[in-house]
Amino acid sequence: MAIWHEVDKAVxxxxxxxxxxxxxxxxxxxxxxxxxxxxxxxxxxxxxxxxFFVKQIKEHYPHHKIVGEEGFGDKIDDLKGIVWIIDPIDGTMNFVHQKRNFYISIGILEDGIGRVGYLYDVILDELYWASKGKGAFFNEEMISPLEEGNINEAIIGFNPASIHSEQAAQTFIPLLKDVRGARSYGSAAMEFAYVATGRLDAYISLGLSPWDFAGGKIIVEELGGVVTDLQGNPVNMLEKSSILAARPELHKQLCDYLQS
Known part of the structure; x- marks a missing residue:
């Protein structure tokens, strides 16, 4: 559709x-x-x-709806029509303390289906983006589809702060011992971008809001990756959710591991 070419250019x-x-x-x-x-x-x-984004969207696409982290968008209870889901600064603590390693994250859905996603590293001026059915890109270079992967060789994104109870420790500490390594970057968008490009093999988080994962989900899925909650269920794009984003076979292995 011509609208997505126009939207892409505008974004x-x-x-x-x-x-x-x-x-x-x-x-x-x-x-x-x-x-x-x-x-x-x-x-x-x-x-x-x-x-700034809300103003631009309302001026150019007045019939589109917006969900934004800081509350300047619309109050919506369904995903009918075209919905923009925006995190203006993903990784605010990094932004404040490091002045780097923060992203702008945008996912645009049509009737609940992710159409285009953008993860933008502001300081490095690097854009990860995808259009459904047309591939995913790092700047203008196409990203290769994700290969299968397996637990023993996996580098996963995981925030140690998630281990805040005995039950969480029993779940995650054995996993962290069985994977090759774990990393924490302080930005869900950054970790999704790293899964998309193979710098990470998977990303696990216990509680993300839609603006944290909307853009990244579209990109990872366009590359053949899988994004669900930790139980392997589809995520609700209007609610908080645990997140498991991974290479396809690795996602299955991690789901089985976490269930057991």
């Missing part, structure tokens, strides 16, 4: 415009606040970036 330009503003903001003092807890940070730049 890529808006990402460049947002990058310019975000990079300039790093030269000034940030207005930092907290949300659910002292480690759940939000800055003026998160809010301003989301407002």
């Amino acid at each position: 890529k330009q808006w990402l460049k415009d947002a990058r310019k503003s975000i990079v300039e903001s790093l030269e000034s003092a940030l207005d930092i606040d907290t949300k659910s807890n002292a480690n759940d940070l939000v800055t003026n730049v998160d809010k301003e970036t989301e407002q």
Whole structure:
């Protein structure tokens, strides 16, 4: 459809415009606040970036709906029509403390089906993106489909903070011993991008919101990867969910492992 070519061109330009503003903001003092807890940070730049995208979308595509992390989009209870799911700064703690390793994440769905996804490394100016049925790309270079993979050779993305109970320890510590290695990058978008490009073989998280995984899910699935909750069930794109994103055969192995 012509609309997706038009949307793709627009999003890529808006990402460049947002990058310019975000990079300039790093030269000034940030207005930092907290949300659910002292480690759940939000800055003026998160809010301003989301407002920028909402303004552009409403001007160019007034009939589209928007779900944004910072609440400047729409209140919706279904995925009918075209819905944009946006995280303006994924990895806010990295943004605040490191001034790098944060992403803009955008997933666009049509009647609940992921059509195009974007994960943008703002500082490195690197874009991972996919269009359903047309492949996935790193900048303009096509990404190869994901190979099968297996647990013993796998590098997985996993946040150690997820081990917050005895039950979680019993579940994950044996797994972390059986895989080749584990990494934690502080940005779900970054970890999805790394699964897409084979830098990670899988990514596990206990509780992500739709804006954390919408863009990455579209990209990983376009490459033949599998994205579900930890029980292997489809994720609800309007609710929080655990996430298991992995190479296809590795996903099956990890599901079986976690169930046992």
